[in-house]
Amino acid sequence: MENVSPTRSNGKFDRILEIVLSNLNSIGSVWIFVLTILINADAFGRKLFHSPIDGVNEIVELSIVGIVFLQLGDATRKGRLPRSDGLFNFIGRRWPNFGRFHGALFDLLGAVFMGLILYGSIPLFIESYQSDFYIGVEGLFTAPVWPIKLIIVIGCAVTLLQFLVFVRRNLTRTKIEPTDASAID
Numbered sequence: 001m002e003n004v005s006p007t008r009s010n011g012k013f014d015r016i017l018e019i020v021l022s023n024l025n026s027i028g029s030v031w032i033f034v035l036t037i038l039i040n041a042d043a044f045g046r047k048l049f050h051s052p053i054d055g056v057n058e059i060v061e062l063s064i065v066g067i068v069f070l071q072l073g074d075a076t077r078k079g080r081l082p083r084s085d086g087l088f089n090f091i092g093r094r095w096p097n098f099g100r101f102h103g104a105l106f107d108l109l110g111a112v113f114m115g116l117i118l119y120g121s122i123p124l125f126i127e128s129y130q131s132d133f134y135i136g137v138e139g140l141f142t143a144p145v146w147p148i149k150l151i152i153v154i155g156c157a158v159t160l161l162q163f164l165v166f167v168r169r170n171l172t173r174t175k176i177e178p179t180d181a182s183a184i185d
Contacts, residue, residue: 013165014165017077017158017161017162017165018077020073020158021073021074021077021158021162022074024070024071024073024074024154024155024158025070025071025073025074025075027070028066028067028070028071029071031063031066031067031070032067035059035060035063035067038053038056038059038060039056039060041053042056054140054141055136055140055141055142055143058135058136058141058143059143061135062135062143062145062148065148065151065152066147066148066151066152068155069151069152069154069155069156070151070155072155072156072159073155073158073159073161073162076110076159076162076163077162081110083106088102088103088106100170100171100173101170103166103170104166104167104170104171107163107164107166107167107170108163108167110159110163110166111160111163111164111167114156114157114159114160114163115156115160117152117156118153118156118157118160121149121152121153121156122153124149124152125146125149125150125152125153128144128145128146128149129146129149129150132144132146133145133146
């Protein structure tokens with residue numbers, strides 16, 4: 001009996017999605033590193049030179065949202081979304097078919113939720129791009145909002161796709177394969 005890990009690729013689409021999610025996660029990690037340097041430079045500039053870096057608060061505010069959506073899909077792919085696995089694991093071991101159904105239902109609801117966020121985010125992205133919305137104080141520091149709105153759209157779309165991959169895997173898993181969440185890498 002072989003454990004089927006949600007991170008195992010089952011085809012070209014799955015592999016491409018895995019690469020995209022890994023790259024988005026890497027971008028988010030680099031962004032965190034750069035943000036840490038910026039925050040520290042601002043803190044040292046304030047204390048040592050009495051000269052803060054303009055816009056750091058706004059950059060951090062936008063960055064947190066962007067980083068979350070860049071890394072959401074990969075966290076989903078690796079099974080790192082918070083959920084109570086105790087009952088899920090018990091059901092999967094005791095009643096594998098019901099466990100598969102339960103897993104598919106969980107993932108389908110995740111896809112629906114991501115779809116709703118995506119549906120609401122697309123108009124916000126379009127509006128922020130067309131209207132040239134920005135954050136900050138004009139003349140001091142401004143940054144456009146649309147890139148973060150685009151990241152939200154992309155992050156929701158790829159996370160939705162990952163949930164659909166999981167739904168397919170749960171529904172096509174053979175009867176004897178467990179649905180134990182501990183099999184997740």
